[in-house]
Amino acid sequence: MYSSGFLKMDDASFEKLSSFITRQYGIKLPAAKKSMLESRLNKKVLSLGFDSYQPFLAYIFGKEGRVKELPNVVDLITTNKTDFFREPGHFEYLTQNFLPGYKTNNRHRPLKVWSAACSTGEEPYTILMVLEEFRKANLPFCYSITASDISTRTLQAAYQGIYSYDRISMLPDHLKRSYFLKSKDPANSCVRIKPEYRKKISYKRVNLVYDLDMPVSMSFDLIFCRNVLIYFDKSTQEKVINRLARYLRPGGLLFLGHSESTLGMTVPFKQVSPTIYRNTYE
Known part of the structure; x- marks a missing residue:
């Protein structure tokens, strides 16, 4: 029935x-x-x-x-809800603390970033906007972004890069103009990431818990794994964090969510700022 x-x-x-x-x-x-x-x-x-x-x-x-x-x-x-510039302190740290030093010490090596639980794309596109704004003011500067999620449906949504206008209403006008296209249909209140920026991000399906050899680079400078560990038990959290360490360059940074930490875990990370950790794995 x-x-x-x-x-x-x-x-x-x-x-x-x-x-x-x-x-x-x-x-x-x-x-x-x-x-x-x-x-x-x-x-x-x-x-x-x-x-x-x-x-x-x-x-x-x-x-x-x-x-x-x-x-x-x-x-x-x-599937979990996310927002553009969620936990803005992370992006302020990137702009003010990390990126200037990175450019000085790595003039000829592109910055490699992994958004490891990207959901519908707000996080990797936020990272892109931060890096692109830095690049415009600090030429030459190159970067690559990999985004992954366990959900194929959200990966497709991220790849499409289409959002209702209210999702970007809080963004500064210059970011809206630079990175989004408005629908030509007045009745459609959606926006879309411009194609030249959508193609800058590569997407992969990754299970952080069970993919022993994850289909991504082994040498990222930054990994964002935010607001996903809270769904795992403590031992699984520790296993995932140790696995992520293998994919970070020594000295690379891991960004966790505001309610996540490595406290009480045996992991190769040292905290440098709230929920930001430097990889000490050699």
């Missing part, structure tokens, strides 16, 4: 789904997250013609559903 209402998730289904997500992706989903799962999955369950979660889970974990729908379900669960 097809239902058009809101479906409540039974405890057994929640346990089965949350255990799978934790096991495969390292993401914690305590009982308090059940309502979040319901809100994110309700439309998908109904669109597939199911009126409860048990047959839905049987389908997505079955032979056909595992291929056709399970990746979409994972995308819905793991």
Whole structure:
């Protein structure tokens, strides 16, 4: 029977789904997250013609559903909201502390940056704007940006670079003019990152927990891994941070989210500013 209402998730289904997500992706989903799962999955369950979660889970974990729908379900669960210039102190540190010294000491080597949990693209495009503004005032200066996420759906959204205007309303006018195109349709309040800047970012799907050999460079100068570790347990956090250290040059910087830290972990990082860590791995 097809239902058009809101479906409540039974405890057994929640346990089965949350255990799978934790096991495969390292993401914690305590009982308090059940309502979040319901809100994110309700439309998908109904669109597939199911009126409860048990047959839905049987389908997505079955032979056909595992291929056709399970990746979409994972995308819905793991997608997290982000903003342009979120946690602005990080970008102030880049502009005021890191970039001037980097340019002085590395005149001929491009800066390499990895946005390791890029979601729908706001973070890598913010990094691009910061680096591009620095480049304009400090020629010659070159950089490359790699962005990754576990969600193919959000990677596609990031690649497209289309946002509602309210998402950039807080940005200074000169950044809006320099990096965004407004829709020609007056009824469409969307903007899009200009194509010359969209092509400056390369996108890859990466599972930070289980991709032992991640398909990215081994020699980044900066890694942003913000507001994703909070979904992992402590041991998984430590494992991910140690893995990221292998992809940073000695002395490179790791940026974590405002509620994340390396406190109590055995990791090769020294804090240089709140939630900014220098790699001491040799």
